[in-house]
Amino acid sequence: MAKRLFLNEDPRWLPFCEAYAGSLERFAIEVQGVQPTPQQFELYRSTSPSRSRTTVASGHGTGKTTSIANVVLWHLLCYPQSITLLTANDMDQLKATLWKEIGIAIERIRRGPHGWIAEHVEVLANATMRIIGFEDTWFVESKTANEKTANKMAGRHGEWLLIIGDEASTLPDTVLSTLRGALTEQHNRMLLTSQPTRNAGFFWRTHHELAKDNGGEWNNLTFSSLESPLVSDDALKELWDAYDDDERRVRLMGLFPQDSSKHMMSLKVAMRMYGRNRIIKDNEPYGWVVLSDVASGEGLRDKSAVLAARVIGYGDRGLDARRVEIVEIPLMTNTIRSNRIFGPIMEVGEQLDGVTYGVDSGGLGVNVCQDLEDAGKVVHRINWGNPCFQNKNKDRYLNLRAQAMHQAARAAKEGRLVVLTNEHKNTMLAQASRIPKTFSDKGRIRVPPKHSPEWEGMASPDLWDAVCFAFLENLTYVAAQDKSGSVMTLGDRAEEAVESLFAGL
Known part of the structure; x- marks a missing residue:
């Protein structure tokens, strides 16, 4: 051999x-x-x-x-x-x-x-x-x-x-x-x-x-x-x-980021969210969401924020791109303890029909989610530190937080996000225009951890966090409006269609 x-x-x-x-x-x-x-x-x-x-x-x-x-x-x-x-x-x-x-x-x-x-x-x-x-x-x-x-x-x-x-x-x-x-x-x-x-x-x-x-x-x-x-x-x-x-x-293009890219959006873009007319018509099948970011309520810098919004669409571009109207901000406080805030949140939703509650459950909010669920409410638990589910977003964003914050900023730039109330306007503008943005090693958009140098000393953006919840890829809503503006669930719509089909029999 x-x-x-x-x-x-x-x-x-x-x-x-x-x-x-x-x-x-x-x-x-x-x-x-x-x-x-x-x-x-x-x-x-x-x-x-x-x-x-x-x-x-x-x-x-x-x-x-x-x-x-x-x-x-x-x-x-x-x-x-x-x-x-x-x-x-x-x-x-x-x-x-x-x-x-x-x-x-x-x-x-x-x-x-x-x-x-x-x-x-x-x-x-x-x-x-x-x-x-x-x-x-x-x-x-x-x-x-x-x-x-x-x-x-x-x-x-x-x-x-x-x-x-x-x-x-x-x-x-x-x-x-x-x-x-x-x-x-x-x-x-x-x-x-x-x-x-x-x-x-x-x-x-x-x-x-x-x-x-x-x-x-x-x-x-x-x-x-x-x-x-x-x-x-x-x-x-x-x-x-x-x-x-x-x-x-x-x-x-293989080019380095521009200096302006260190924030999700500028103050000029944030201001465009105000002073606009409604962007969702009464005859469109939108849904109501009550979004809540929960703080301890012990007089610290973080605040609990609660807002009510109309939501429609599930895409990030095109005809089905998500549109959001912030209708009211009934609560922005650091004086209500987290174990007592369940009641005020539910009160906001009781005024609305077919409402979905989106609550940050990553910390103190988990108990609020449990209270709402025990009361028979439709709850979407938000854990936006988790990775995205959709493949296109897994490749594009480090996690759900980056996805929601980036899509909210993009919606503001494109006129798909409006704020119809002047409640807490200065806070909203200050927070929305200072969210830092960087890229991960794979070019995925990321939001640096809170209190890191990129935040430049800004406290937790609780109000803007709650707004961004509306743009999470997996946040669903119940379409509930008919052409007259009265409430109609999807089941009601199906029943009406059947009755119309067989009306002459």
Whole structure:
């Protein structure tokens, strides 16, 4: 039985290296059998040279993950004793996306004209990969980005070292600085890719003062979804219509957020909610909701807020986009204890027909929910720290809170949210115009935790929280109005339709 050759002993390997070590694009075309897009060509040409520093701000669908997989295999197979370090905030996501793409790329190689070289590669379940026979010196490994792992990775040295940071906009600055400092040899490379989710940090700096245009060493690239042949026109139009201006910049155009994007909406937009006529007609099938954010009622800064609103629609755009009219704000106080507020809340709803009570049950409100339920009321328990249910919103928002607050702000901008009372107007405007907005590592909209620096010292926005409850994706209502404006439940409507159908019999 013939002895198995190691990769460096295989007579085909040196000619392979001579052909492809200097050209990532040629490796993709001839070894994997894929045709790179113009954006991928740009990334490959930037990364191929020794000592390259490449940073990519990218929108959706630009082939970034496929590109990284190609870079990883190119570096592993074309350079002796090479080490490739992959780092990210979310290791599960890295395994589900990049390592899946690496597996697909290896199979492409195996089926191609250089299939022999794939037999020298071993992929392990712990998100590592190595050249058989060189387990400790010729490999690819993945590490979560933190201080401990950064120091360990920075301890790796070698002539052929490549460090790749995925979703680099959210990697800690200390981690990226430490890793950057480990690149001490001539042929060491570093590649950062991310959606450009924040105007600060090491990744942002690589596109500004550390960029080559400003005398730095980083070749900064911007990949727009609008220029990618991998995104269809129909998909682009759908995403463009769904996103607001800030999302379009970050998630489609590969541009950093504008400074104005730090708040959900401006004071100017918030003021548009006032002075408008009604936006829901009496003959439309709207429903009534009583929305409540419950505080302790012990004279602290937080207040209990209760409001009554008309609601119609379940979408976030188009004809079915949700419209909301805030009709009254009968309660805004910090003097009623949470165990006594059940009565005033129910009194508000007793004036209305087919009413749904939406109450924040994440803290003190859970007892209020129980009291309302025991009284036979229709209650929607609100836990807006939970993730969204709809797939489109899971991808877009960190949680239900971000979804509701962003959709409320968008409705205000589009004239789908009006306040028909001047009760607590100054409080409403102050809170609505100061809700901070940031992006997560996956470009999802998030609202920072209360009392974090982004809130700039603002107390809990209890009143605006209650308004935003009306825009939760899963808040339902009972349509109850007929054309004359009198109350009619859905059951009444069905009964009337049947009677009309058989009226002549």
